[in-house]
Amino acid sequence: MGDFFNNSSENFDLGSSSGGGTDKFKADEIQKVIMMEQQKAQLNAQIQEISEMCWEKCVDKPSAKLGSKTEACLSNCVKRFFDSSVIIAHRFNQLIQRSNTG
Amino acid sequence: MDGPKMSQEELVEKLKHQVALENIEQLLMKMSRLCFNKCIIKPGPSLDSTEQKCVSMCMDRYMETVSLVSKSFGERLMAESQNMH
Numbered sequence: 001m002g003d004f005f006n007n008s009s010e011n012f013d014l015g016s017s018s019g020g021g022t023d024k025f026k027a028d029e030i031q032k033v034i035m036m037e038q039q040k041a042q043l044n045a046q047i048q049e050i051s052e053m054c055w056e057k058c059v060d061k062p063s064a065k066l067g068s069k070t071e072a073c074l075s076n077c078v079k080r081f082f083d084s085s086v087i088i089a090h091r092f093n094q095l096i097q098r099s100n101t102g
Numbered sequence: 103m104d105g106p107k108m109s110q111e112e113l114v115e116k117l118k119h120q121v122a123l124e125n126i127e128q129l130l131m132k133m134s135r136l137c138f139n140k141c142i143i144k145p146g147p148s149l150d151s152t153e154q155k156c157v158s159m160c161m162d163r164y165m166e167t168v169s170l171v172s173k174s175f176g177e178r179l180m181a182e183s184q185n186m187h
Binding site: 026029030033034037040041044046047048051052054055056058059061062063064066071074075077078079082 | 110113114121125128129132162164166167168170175178182
């Protein structure tokens with residue numbers, strides 16, 4: 001990502017390509033696209049990470065098909081991972097509150 | 103790199119392209135690592151046919167796994183966002 005911006009910022013001329021009022025609009029638009037892309041990248045990274053975890057837990061030896069058992073395991077794995085995250089978040093909150101009041 | 107100026111569309115396209123390339127590269131790296139671990143237990147002088155088959159199947163199964171996971175992930179996100187309202 002860093003490379004991309006370094007290479008492009010000097011090439012991308014916001015100032016002179018078109019009339020004054022639209023430049024701000026264009027910059028905002030690009031900002032929006034970048035934010036969307038970042039969100040997508042974050043989601044994608046999460047999916048990739050969970051995929052790896054559940055792959056390790058559910059798939060023993062790769063065969064010609066995943067099989068219904070493995071598929072069920074994968075689907076449960078994702079759901080239980082979410083449940084665990086929720087517990088962790090709650091627990092963490094409790095700890096923070098306790099340390100604030102105590 | 104490119105010509106002196108880029109239009110907004112070109113910049114956005116380039117950004118998306120770059121992100122897509124990055125994703126593919128990461129996926130390939132990950133699959134290589136995971137399938138190497140699963141299929142090549144003791145590296146010999148060459149990949150034997152069992153190992154080769156295992157690596158191919160491993161990649162196919164991993165891609166299926168990612169699509170299953172992203173489906174479950176999406177369903178959970180949807181359910182979660184409906185609970186918030």
